Amino acid sequence: MIRLTDEPIRVDDLMSATADPAAGATVLFVGMTRDNNEGRNVDRLEYEAYPGMAERELERIADEASKRWPVAKIAIVHRIGVVPIGEASVAISASSGHRGDAFEAARFTIDRLKEVVPIWKKEFFEGGAVWIGDQAGKEGIWKNEGDLPSE
Amino acid sequence: MKVQILFFASLRERTGQKSMEHEISPGTTAADLLEQLRRDLPAMTSAGRISLAVNEEYCEPTQELHDGDEIALIPPVSGGQ
Numbered sequence: 643m644i645r646l647t648d649e650p651i652r653v654d655d656l657m658s659a660t661a662d663p664a665a666g667a668t669v670l671f672v673g674m675t676r677d678n679n680e681g682r683n684v685d686r687l688e689y690e691a692y693p694g695m696a697e698r699e700l701e702r703i704a705d706e707a708s709k710r711w712p713v714a715k716i717a718i719v720h721r722i723g724v725v726p727i728g729e730a731s732v733a734i735s736a737s738s739g740h741r742g743d744a745f746e747a748a749r750f751t752i753d754r755l756k757e758v759v760p761i762w763k764k765e766f767f768e769g770g771a772v773w774i775g776d777q778a779g780k781e782g783i784w785k786n787e788g789d790l791p792s793e
Numbered sequence: 794m795k796v797q798i799l800f801f802a803s804l805r806e807r808t809g810q811k812s813m814e815h816e817i818s819p820g821t822t823a824a825d826l827l828e829q830l831r832r833d834l835p836a837m838t839s840a841g842r843i844s845l846a847v848n849e850e851y852c853e854p855t856q857e858l859h860d861g862d863e864i865a866l867i868p869p870v871s872g873g874q
Contacts, residue, residue: 690802692865695849756871760846762802763871773803775869776841 643717644700646691646761651719656735662714665737669744671752673732675725682767689722689731692760696720699759707736707751711743716751720761731763794819794860798830803868804843807836817858823847824854826864842869 643659653672660668675687704716714737725731734751738744755761763774799812817826823845831837844867845852851867858864 689871690805692799692801692846692849692867695846695865698849758851759870760801760865760867761871762868764802773806773868774871776803 643719644697644704645718646693646696646720646722648721648723651721651730651733653730653733653735656717656719656733659717660715660735660737662737664739665714665744666739667741667744668735668737669741669748671732671734671748672730673752675727675729675731677727679765679767682765684727685766685768686724686726687731688724688764688766689720690762690764691720691722696760700755703751703754703759706754707747710750711738711747713738713743713747716747718751718755720755720759722761794821794858796826796858796860796862796864799863799865801865801867804837804840804866807840808834809836815864821858822854823852823856823858823864826858827866830866840868843867 643656653670657668657670677684700718700720704718707713707716717735720732721730732752732755734748736744736747736751738747765772765774794817795814796817797812798815800808800810805811827843827845831840846865846867847856847858848863
């Protein structure tokens with residue numbers, strides 16, 4: 643299960659999607675929208691994706707995690723659109739024979755997702771709004787360059 | 794040759810459009826296009842970091858563009874700790 647959705651994420655669906663009789667551990671990571679960031683009181687967050695490419699990159703990350711660890715199954719769901727405070731914006735479930743691999747695979751998946759998947763987050767706070775990361779410098783990610791982690 | 798350029802997030806807001814057609818000359822690379830856009834679009838001259846994807850794949854700066862390519866300008870992705 644790899645998808646974008648504009649509806650609330652139901653984590654039970656990810657648990658079901660990664661259920662496997664050979665898996666002794668499932669690690670579920672849920673990213674939540676927080677009411678504060680860098681000293682600002684955040685009202686809500688809004689996510690925008692490049693559909694197609696975002697799903698393709700998510701598939702690629704899941705494949706990569708499955709090659710690096712003996713994972714049974716991986717599910718990734720990312721919410722798009724306005725997400726009120728205190729709700730899930732992203733959820734990842736990884737099942738494996740043993741917990742160590744499940745933890746590692748889930749950690750890798752969320753870290754990599756935040757580096758490469760074309761999904762943007764806009765933070766609305768008291769008195770304004772900002773696209774997170776927009777203040778970064780001029781150098782972009784180019785394929786096969788150091789800026790895009792190879793692992 | 795014509796390519797389709799897609800704008801997202803801060804770039805969509807800055808330029809006031811989701812996409813546009815753009816004429817390029819043969820041999821134009823991804824890096825050339827980005828340089829042209831930064832120069833020609835006032836909204837982009839002050840834009841920060843931008844990556845390019847060609848037909849839904851991150852590309853190398855030296856990649857040559859072709860007629861009909863879909864070029865996405867990708868500002869920094871969501872990040873967060």
